[in-house]
Amino acid sequence: MSFRMTLQWLMFAWANLGRNRRRTLATLTLTAIGVLGIMSTSGFALYTYDSLREFSMREHGHVILHHPLYFTEDEEFPLEYGLSDYRAQQTTLLSDTRVRHVLASIRFNGLITNGNKSTIFLGEGVEPEVFQVRGPATTLVEGRLLSMTPDPMADYEVLLGKQLAHALRAEPGTGLTLMGTTADGLLNAIDVQVRGIVQTGIPEVDSRLVIAHLESAQDFLLTDKVSQIGVYLRDSQQAEPFYRALTDNAQTTTAESIAVTPWHERAMFYNSVRNLYNRIFGVMGTILLLMVGFAIFNTASMSVLERTREIGTLGAMGTQRKEIMTLFLFEAALLGVLGSLLGLLLSGFVSGGLLVFDVQMPPPPGQTEGYPLQVYWSPMIAWISTAIVSGLALLASTAATLRSIHKPITEALNHV
Template sequence: MSYTVLNTQLRWLDFAARNLLRNRRRSLVTLSIAALGTAAILVAAGFARYTYTGLAEASARSTGHLVLGMPQSFEGDEAQPLEHGLQNWQALREALLAEPEVRHVLPRVQFGGLISNGEKSALMMGVGISPDAEFAIKGPFLTQKSGQLLNDGERGRVLLGEGLARSLRATPGSGLTLMASTAHGALNAIDVRVAGVVSTGVPDLDQRLVCTDIATAQTLLDSDKVSSMGLFLERMSQTPALRERLQARWPALALKDWEQLAPFYGAVRQLYNRIFGALGSILALIVVCVLANAMAMSVIERTREIGTLRALGTRPGQLIASFATEGLLLGSLGSLLGALTALALSVVLMLVDLQMPPPPGRSQGYPLQLELSADMVLAVIALIALLALLCSAWVAARSVRQPIPQALAHV
């Protein structure tokens, strides 16, 4: 019995394929539209996914997958520098490094004040870091314009943002003075030397950025505290579980994940979801309209054939299934061809360095690439094939139920 059913289904499939070949031009056009629609949807979705991944990795690399600090440090401004800083942070850092998911812990000291070359002063946004670990863990998050990066063991050296260096006419080797309020409310100043000039890709930040080592920053602020510590994990997916476990272990401290500290990521994701969601809906609608038109033309041209088949005893459901199979074949083949086109394009973009223009507020572009996953490709192929099947069945259902004499008399 199963063999008979399978044989019958294969005959209907062969019948549908032969019908598609009766008008090759129309079938080819319909196939091309389905392929272009599939490729366009995958390219848009792949670009959005690549943007999400890039922004997520940049945000996590900038702050850490988790940032640990005092609760007050995340709630508002401090009256004095390091007022809500972490005390005994070295012991806490060793305890965090003992966690199996934690790859590295980077302490940071945030401070503000003035920087002067003796003739001109400018506002600065300073950060104290552990240089060797910072650059090794985070990778190329700064673009080195001139000079050298900071090294552990060197004191009294700073990196300047490109805009700030230009404003102060500072070059590697120049002597500058940092001035800031200490943790006790007094005014302090230290002399430093420029190690290098860097760029973050954000012009507004480059106008104020000063990087130095933690010891120099603590000397300026007259404190042994740090502002926060960034935790870098083996995998981003480990963030939620580790956050819950660490929060239970240190309830007096606050833990923020990278997404909470990256509002730009959330805003871009919402914007792209709306833009590419609307684009995908439009493309799907175009595919449906083209398929509906192609199947309607096919049904009209074969009205007498439909009447003859009905007169020979073919049931309307069988005819609807035949036309739906034709649509399924067109949608499946077209979507598969479109998926192959999108995959080929993604490979080409990996080999060819095409740069997107800088986004608003930044001075550096980013590579144009597509991130396609197996789930995404299969979902789009299934969606286009399903739309083709439903569209063909709907058109056929409206046509095959007309009276047999009227169908036979159709001209």
């Protein structure tokens, strides 16, 4: 079909849609609402995925280096499956121009006391640069963050979770004592001073969290090991190729002493939310598409029913059935495309409006802090939505038209 003929068919289809403007407008509106719903729900899901992915990468690093048994076996004593020669690993990794930070950390636990009250704590020994990459994942509520270089002549510095500080009646400058088991299985205790109070937004974490310098945690555990090494890249898009390159290198060099894990294998919350949202929004999208399909089918059916005598007249004049079918398909395609474009335009206004107006979502389950609502406008989903809606429109029109165009001409001409 030539371009000129296609243009003529489109003009005929446009004129036929204008016969019943109210019905056409209602169908376009319903189609636009369906596309708006698909774009909004998928855009919210994409925003959520990006936020959780960024949070997970900031917390653990894009790639994690650790002992092969660290994540799979329970340790009988602290840092049984720790890494010893971590400084050499850091130096080697920092020579790669793709790497921004290489930060070691230690996970430990024990009891913390103010002299009158004791409670269990979950400790984390970190290098101070970690707060530069974590950003809002760890918010300072009061006091100051850990100093870049600990003072060997002063008490060890620590940061307390907000709920833990409240339980111990601690504030910046308060002295506390940490007690626990060393890497050799012995009991040890050190005096610490609260430098600041932080909040992660997760009450269960904030009620147990103690953050100390990496060296302070090593002194407490009487070891030179670390639990893991987090590699933070300059570009998140390089995470997968960097992981593959690092894995290949580990297999040929230090496979017996070190393992490499990508960020998403430790992002349990991210994976759970993604799987849940995929199912929820998948069902919602299917329902919206079915709604659009039935709306166009109803419009096409009513149009065919009203124009049965016209179809018979065209047949009596020698018009082929495929040409009559083509006309109805062009009408359906116009409905699908125009309705989709209107829905995409509305979704663009929604996405832009949420960037201008601060709409806050309530705190997610298990957290105390809300977050700003945003909806991404995805070109890929826009193309997919338009293609699916247009395809559904063609299928619906075909199903509605087939029966009428195969009626005998005499029966079609006598239709009332």
